[in-house]
Amino acid sequence: MTRIPGPPPLDGLKKRIADHRKAKARRGSDFVRETFCLPRDDAREKAREWFDAFPKAAYWTEVESWRQLEGDRIEFTMRRLPSAD
Template identity: 75%
Template sequence: MARYRTPPLDGLKRRIDRHRQENAGRASGMFVRETFTMPREEARNKAREWFDAFPKAAYWTEVESWRQLDGDQIEFTMRRLPTAD
């Protein structure tokens, strides 16, 4: 029985990282998105700042994605509407 190996994902990870860096802070679609990388506690504080400044009920604010990196660093993307009509 043949065993299949998982292909290396290094190239894909580099492309995703490059895309995120190039598009950080850009508005895509109807949402404003911003990506941050910081230590865990600072990341929590930054997310709280966004929710305080842009309440979820009015701006649909949310942590769109997040991942833990080496050294207790968190990379996360915040998303919100540009205005609260």
Template identity: 75%
Template sequence: MAKPMQPPKMEALKRRIREHRRDRSAGEGTFVRETFCMSREEARQKAREWFDAFPKAAYWTEVESWRQLEGDRIEFTMRRLPSAD
């Protein structure tokens, strides 16, 4: 009969999370992100600029998140790979 799985010890889990975050922030393979806050038309233009400069097929460019603020302003984050390699 198999033993039931034991949850990981909290310290080991915290250590693994720290290691993962440190490795991710080292730069290799991480996404480049930039957040903007603009009028709706300016936001559309900025997103077009990103897609023109960094084509989605090569850089996995996308609007990662967005929200509408007061006064028809849009806050959004663009994301892409650092290179097309």
């Protein structure tokens, strides 16, 4: 008679995930983040300033998140590495 194995125990995986999250919280974020809330045209200009000052290829610059608010205002978070290598 062949025994069908059940799902593997997840205790070891859960512990590794928890340890990774604790270590990450202790060392802080690897990125510099700044959040802005500006009218649409000013938001575009601010994002361009970031990309000009911190080129994506060197700093991994990106718009991390954004949302449109009332009055055609945009709230967005820019993210980049603290320095280029």
